Amino acid sequence: MTKIAEVKMLVETGKAKKIGACVQEALDEGVKASDILEAMIDSMGVVGDKFSAGDIFVPEMLIAAKAMSKGVEVLKPMLAGDGSTSLGTCIIGTVAGDLHDIGKNLVAMMIESSGFDLVDLGVDVPAQRFVDAVNENKNVVLVACSGLLTTTMPALKEAVQTIKAALPEMKVIVGGAPVTPEYAAEIGADGYAPDAGSAGVKAKELVS
Structure with missing residues (x-):
């Protein structure tokens, strides 16, 4: 071998x-x-x-x-x-009102393992914070927003729309238990991943 x-x-x-x-x-x-x-x-x-x-x-x-x-x-x-060697920087966080981080941490790991530099904003991240993080970091090519509760779906929508309004070219990927491909498309996200394994693959697809 x-x-x-x-x-x-x-x-x-x-x-x-x-x-x-x-x-x-x-x-x-x-x-x-x-x-x-x-x-x-x-x-x-x-x-x-x-x-x-x-x-x-x-x-x-x-x-x-x-x-x-x-x-x-x-x-x-x-x-x-x-x-x-790097595909660029990915900003990741769980949206406002949501304190779940296990799924988000797994996704972060898989995205980083796919060749991205990673900036993890943690949990309960306000929509504007994603935009600020893009502006504060170099070579950001992707923002990943996680929402694990049905009650935080509006916050996920707000996060995506705030990012897109400020940074129209920025690629945004979303995921989390209640999120569907249809909902991701409806709120204007560029990509959706049903689990951490596919998140790394999808992240690469979005920026290549």
Whole structure:
């Protein structure tokens, strides 16, 4: 097995303790840091697909993401000088009135694992705060708004419409238990993801 195949397998199986050394060995063999990162992103894509299909569950996804982040730690010094690795910055938050963050945290992890830089605004985020965060951060290409309660659907609508009014070109992706593709389209969002696994894939689609 090649080192890069080994790295991919370690991400998919969530072997956080072993991956750092394996990534370092791949670098020592002359594999480019960006190629290793791409391989790990592909692996998280596989993990996301398995999660969406119900073949694995939240704990398995979390340990795969942990392994990915351990691998990225080793790569970071090499990638710092190579601006081509990031797809851009994604701002994420749970909308005003909603204090749920588990789903949002999983989505954040999958979007970050797909190759974005991430700015997490946390929970109960007012609509204007999303706009301010876009203006405060560099190279923002995507805003992800999460709503987990039926009572916060109006806040989700307000968030999307506030972002779109201030930043017409900005791509906005929404999700959460009560959200449907129809509702996402109705409130003017560019994309919808039913779960964290597909959120990473959809995020990449929206900005590519």
